Amino acid sequence: MRDAFHDDLDSISSMLVEMSSRVGRAMGLATTALLEANLQLAEQVISEDSLIDALQHDLDAKALSLLARQQPVAGDLRTIVTSLRMSADIERMGDLAHHIAKVARMRYPSTAVPAELTLTVQEMGNVAQAIIAKVITVIKTRDIAAALQVDKDDDEMDKLHRKLFTTLLEDSWPHGIETAIDMTLIGRYYERCADHAVSVARRVYFMVTGEFAPAKD
Amino acid sequence: MRDAFHDDLDSISSMLVEMSSRVGRAMGLATTALLEANLQLAEQVISEDSLIDALQHDLDAKALSLLARQQPVAGDLRTIVTSLRMSADIERMGDLAHHIAKVARMRYPSTAVPAELTLTVQEMGNVAQAIIAKVITVIKTRDIAAALQVDKDDDEMDKLHRKLFTTLLEDSWPHGIETAIDMTLIGRYYERCADHAVSVARRVYFMVTGEFAPAKD
Numbered sequence: 334m335r336d337a338f339h340d341d342l343d344s345i346s347s348m349l350v351e352m353s354s355r356v357g358r359a360m361g362l363a364t365t366a367l368l369e370a371n372l373q374l375a376e377q378v379i380s381e382d383s384l385i386d387a388l389q390h391d392l393d394a395k396a397l398s399l400l401a402r403q404q405p406v407a408g409d410l411r412t413i414v415t416s417l418r419m420s421a422d423i424e425r426m427g428d429l430a431h432h433i434a435k436v437a438r439m440r441y442p443s444t445a446v447p448a449e450l451t452l453t454v455q456e457m458g459n460v461a462q463a464i465i466a467k468v469i470t471v472i473k474t475r476d477i478a479a480a481l482q483v484d485k486d487d488d489e490m491d492k493l494h495r496k497l498f499t500t501l502l503e504d505s506w507p508h509g510i511e512t513a514i515d516m517t518l519i520g521r522y523y524e525r526c527a528d529h530a531v532s533v534a535r536r537v538y539f540m541v542t543g544e545f546a547p548a549k550d
Numbered sequence: 551m552r553d554a555f556h557d558d559l560d561s562i563s564s565m566l567v568e569m570s571s572r573v574g575r576a577m578g579l580a581t582t583a584l585l586e587a588n589l590q591l592a593e594q595v596i597s598e599d600s601l602i603d604a605l606q607h608d609l610d611a612k613a614l615s616l617l618a619r620q621q622p623v624a625g626d627l628r629t630i631v632t633s634l635r636m637s638a639d640i641e642r643m644g645d646l647a648h649h650i651a652k653v654a655r656m657r658y659p660s661t662a663v664p665a666e667l668t669l670t671v672q673e674m675g676n677v678a679q680a681i682i683a684k685v686i687t688v689i690k691t692r693d694i695a696a697a698l699q700v701d702k703d704d705d706e707m708d709k710l711h712r713k714l715f716t717t718l719l720e721d722s723w724p725h726g727i728e729t730a731i732d733m734t735l736i737g738r739y740y741e742r743c744a745d746h747a748v749s750v751a752r753r754v755y756f757m758v759t760g761e762f763a764p765a766k767d
Contacts, residue, residue: 397631404621414614414634421638501727510718510730517734 338403341395345416348392349472352423353533355385357465359430360526364458366437367519368451370444378434385427389420396420408543415540419472422529422536426465429522429529436515445515447508453497454516457523460490464530471537477546483534484549490527494520555620558612562633565609566689569640570750572602574682576647577743581675583654584736585668587661595651602644606637613637625760632757636689639746639753643682646739646746653732662732664725666717671733674710674740677703681747688754694763700751701766707744711737 359378366374396413399405405413436445446454464486471480497520500506501513538546576595583591613630616622622630653662663671681703688697714737717723718730755763 397627400617400631401623401627404623406618406621410614410618414617414631417631417634418638421635498731501731506727510723510727513727513730514715514718514734517731518738521735521738 338399338405338409341399341403342409342412345392345396345399345413346472348388348395349416349419349423350469352385352388352392352420352427353465353469353472355381355388356423356426356430357462357469359385359427360433360458360461360465363430363433363437364455364461366434368444368446368455368458370437370441372438372441375434375437375441378430379438382427382431385424389424392420393417411543412540415536419533419536422533426526426529429526432522433519436519440515445512445519447512447516449500449506450497450516453493453500454519454523457490457493457497457520460486460493461523461526461530464490464527468530468533471534475537475541477538477541480534480538481546483531487527487531490524494524555616555622555626558616558620559626559629562609562613562616562630563689565605565612566633566636566640567686569602569605569609569637569644570682570686570689572598572605573640573644573647574679574686576602576644577650577675577678577682580647580650580654581672581678583651585661585663585672585675587654587658589655589658592651592654592658595647596655599644599648602641606641609637610634628760629757632753636750636753639750643743643746646743649739650736653736657732662729662736664729664733667714667733670710670714670717671736671740674707674714674737677707677710678740678743678747681707681744685747685750688751692754692758694755694758697751697755698763700748704744704748707741711741 359381362374363378365371366378396417399413400410403409439445464483467479467483467486470476471483497516501516506513535546538544576598579591580595582588583595613634616630617627620626656662681700684696684700684703687693688700714733718733723730752763755761
C-alpha cells in the first residue's frame with residue numbers, strides 16, 4: 334500500500350516536471366513569436382496553454398484524491414500540499430507565456446518589439462527558459478542548494494527589466510506610447526514568470542526541509 | 551472532537567475574512583495615497599502588507615495542522631485545501647495594493663496620476679474595494695449565486711482598464727513615457743486584484759458544491 338502511495342507521489346512530481354517543460358517550451362516559442370512576428374507560433378502558444386491548464390487540473394485532482402484516500406502526515410502531507418501550490422505557480426507561468434504570445438498576435442504583421450529592445454527581450458526570454466530549466470532540475474533532484482540558486486537568475490531578470498525601462502525612458506525613445514505600453518507589459522510578464530519560478534524552487538526547499546527558504550540577500 | 555474541528559474550520563474562515571478586510575482597506579488607502587500623493591498613507595500600506603502576509607502564514611499553518619491531525623475527507627478536506635488557495639489569492643491582492651502604494655511613494659511629492667486619469671483610477675479603486683467587500687460576504691455566507699455575481703464587477707474593472715488605455719493612447723496624451731509606464735502598471739495592478747477576487751469567489755463555489763464554477767459568459 335505504501336509503495337503504491339509513493340508511486341502516486343512520484344507521478345505528481347512527474348506531472349510538475351511535465352507542466353514545467355511545457356511552460357519552458359511555451360516561453361521559448363512566445364519569445365520567438367514576439368521577436369519575429371511569427372503568427373503561427375503565437376497561435377500555437379495560445380492554443381497549447383489549455384494543455385498546461387489540463388495538466389494542472391489532473392495534478393490537483395490526483396493530489397486531492399491522495400489526501401482523501403491516504404490521509405498522509407508529516408513529510409508526505411507537506412509534499413502533496415506543496416505540489417498543489419507549485420502547480421498553481423507553474424500554471425500561472427504558462428498564462429504569462431500566453432500573454433506574451435497574445436501581444437505578438439495583436440501586433441502581427443508588425444513586430445511588437447522595436448529594434449532597440451530586441452536584444453533585451455531576447456535575453457529576458459533566455460533567462461526565463463534557463464530559470465525554468467533549473468526549476469525542473471530542482472523538482473527532479475530536490476536539491477535545496479540548487480533551489481536557492483534560482484534567486485540568482487531572478488536577479489538577472491530584474492537587471493534586464495530595469496534595462497528595458499531605461500531604454501523606454503531615454504529622451505530619444507522614438508516609438509510612442511503604444512509601444513511603450515506593450516513593452517511595459519511584456520517586461521512585467523517575463524519578470525513575473527521569473528518570480529513564480531523562484532517561488533516554485535523555494536517551495537521545493539520547504540517540501541524537503543519543512544522550513545521556509547531563508548530570505549533573499 | 552468533531553466540534554473542536556468545526557471551530558477550527560470556522561476560525562480559518564474568519565482569518566480569510568480578516569485578511570480580505572485588511573486587503574480592502576489597503577486598496578482604499580493605496581488609491582488615496584496615489585491620487586493625493588499622500589506619502590504617509592503610502593508608507594502605511596507598504597508597512598502593513600507584512601501583517602497580511604503574517605495572517606496568511608498563520609492561516610496556512612493552521613490549515614496544514616488540521617490536515618495532519620484530523621485527516622478530514624470529502625467536504626471538510628475540500629474546505630481546507632480550498633482555503634489554502636484562497637489565502638494565496640488574498641495575499642497576492644495585498645501585494646498589489648502594496649505595489650500601488652510604492653508607485654505613490656516613488657512619485658511623491660508629485661502625484662503619479664495625471665488629471666485626465668484621476669477619475670478612472672478612483673473608479674478602479676472603488677471597484678476593487680467593492681469587489682473585495684462582496685468577496686468577504688461570499689466567504690461569510692457561502693452564497694454560490696453571489697459568488698458568480700463577482701464576475702460582473704470584474705467586467706466593470708475590465709471596462710475601466712480599457713478606458714485607461716484609450717486615454718493613454720489619445721494623440722493628445724501630453725505626459726510622456728514615464729507617466730504612461732506608471733499608469734500601465736497601475737492599471738494592471740487593479741485589474742489583477744479584481745481577477746484574484748473573482749478567483750476567491752469561484753473557489754467558494756467549488757468549496758460549497760465540489761464542482762468548478764461554470765465558465766464566464
